[in-house]
Amino acid sequence: MKLGFSTIGCPQWDxxxxxxxxxDMGIDGLEIRGVEDEIDPMKITIFDAEHLEKTRTQLAQAGIEIAMIASSVVLGDPMGSREGEQQMVQAKNQIDFASQNGIPFVRVLLTLDPNPVPADLPAAKERYEQLCSYAANKNVRVLVESCGLLSDSAKLATFIADACPESRGVLWDIQHPFRNCAEKPKQTVANLGKEIRYVQVKDSVVDDNGEIEYRMMGLGDVPVYDAVKQLYQMGYEGYLTLEWLKRWRPELRDPDVIFYHFQTYMETLLAEIENEERM
Structure with a gap:
């Protein structure tokens, strides 16, 4: 499996x-979720016409790829709404950009709120199928994240079932099915299987007030080990990407410590699982 981190964890870094x-870490890829003050991937300076070629060269020289564009596109607005149409335009622009630059995945959401808040699921399903059809010949997969109402992996499997197989897929955020639906990783993998194309990792606990408290890897109770073991047994070879939510939670620890700890923790965990499975 490959390791990466999301730029959501380092909003103050250029x-x-x-x-x-x-x-320096020797990771495989970067998930783009904003750079400095700009969150819209199509407005980030490194991707504009003046800087794009230089950015490509820098990435190639560093041996690092853009693993995914983690967009803010939401699908759950009511059908026919102006907001919904605007979201579709944004998504198609990002799919085109990803296709032109060899970026394999664009993430979309049902809702911005990761909790299971109301959304127009039929409208979202139709929009998702349209986006997958649009991406079908562009070597890009449109990944729906396992959050909100789609934290339930059985619902998520149904949600994507009618979309174009060549361009659909799931971003499994390990935390949300566990927190929102009390799902064990074995159940999530059983429901989604090979549709899991990308994985976001973080660790946390729920405090006495019912609020999520994010912690360094291994210091929370998110079943990361079990999830990665299920992925290993399935033959998953994609990304395990740290999503450290410092852009939204500035009180979290700085990324220079968190990122390196993630790398060490995950490399050790992967080695343990590999050794265990070989015995």
Whole structure:
């Protein structure tokens, strides 16, 4: 499996520090979720016409790929709404950009709120199928994240079932099915199987007030080991990407400590699972 981190974890870093850290860590890829003050991937300076070629060269020289564009596109607005149409335009622009730059995945959401809040599921399903059809010949998969009402992996499997097989897929955020639906990783993998194309990892506990408290890897109760073991047994070879939510939670620890700890923790965990499975 490959390791990466999301730029959501380092909102105060410029591109040079992001890329330099990734290279120093020796990770495989970066998930783009904003750079400095800009969250819209189509407005980030490194991707504009003036800087794009330089960015490509820098990535190639560092041996690092853009693993995914983690967009803010939401699908759950009511059918026919102006907001819903605007979201579709954004999504198609990002699919085109990903296709032109060899980026394999674009993430979309049912709702921005990761909790199971109301959304227009039939409208979202139709929009998702349209986006997958649009991406079908572009070598890009449109990944729906396992959050919100789609934290329930059985619902998520049904949600994507009618979309174009060549361009559909699931982003499994390990935390949300566990927190929102009390799902064990074995059940999530049983329901979604090979549709899991990308995995986000983080660790946390629920405090006495019922709020999620994010912690360094291994210091929470998210079943990361079990999830990765299920993925290993399934033959998954994709990304395990740290999503450290410092952009939204500035009180969280700084990324320079968190990122390196993630790398060490995950490399040790992967080695343990590999040794266990070989015995």
């Amino acid at each position: 591109w040079a520090e992001i890329l330099g850290t990734a290279k």
